[in-house]
Amino acid sequence: MPTVTFRGREIECTEGETLRNVLQRAGLSPHNGKAETFNCKGFASCGTCAVAVDGEVSDVGIREKGRLLVPPHHPNYDLRLSCQTKVMGDVAVEKYPGYWGTKIADGPLPPVDEGDEADDDADPGPSETAAD
Numbered sequence: 374m375p376t377v378t379f380r381g382r383e384i385e386c387t388e389g390e391t392l393r394n395v396l397q398r399a400g401l402s403p404h405n406g407k408a409e410t411f412n413c414k415g416f417a418s419c420g421t422c423a424v425a426v427d428g429e430v431s432d433v434g435i436r437e438k439g440r441l442l443v444p445p446h447h448p449n450y451d452l453r454l455s456c457q458t459k460v461m462g463d464v465a466v467e468k469y470p471g472y473w474g475t476k477i478a479d480g481p482l483p484p485v486d487e488g489d490e491a492d493d494d495a496d497p498g499p500s501e502t503a504a505d
């Protein structure tokens with residue numbers, strides 16, 4: 374049974390389960406701030422569920438790849454859309470600051486107990502484009 378490590382928590386899941394679902398089932402979120410409410414609910418169009426993953430996960434699909442090419446995402450960020458990523462083995466997950474979680478230079482967010490309040494004031498960034 375794979376284990377997902379995220380913000381100081383370890384969550385067991387079923388192999389092949391979607392990472393976003395694993396986090397939400399555990400009461401965690403791959404979204405920052407208002408993106409928790411304003412997101413595409415897992416259709417790979419908003420890009421707000423992006424996280425860094427280290428471990429065994431599914432390959433990047435065409436929809437995910439397309440969304441990660443649209444700013445503020447960038448292929449060099451090496452992020453994954455948690456709504457499109459299947460957990461295939463043990464995985465360590467990190468979420469970066471910003472509405473889309475793309476502020477890589479700021480470093481990953483701290484464990485959940487320390488980061489929730491700080492994230493509420495996160496800048497929502499520019500609005501999504503029609504392409505999203």
Ligand code: FES
Nearest residue numbers: 415417420422456
């Ligand atoms: S929830 Fe919108 S892209 Fe994943």
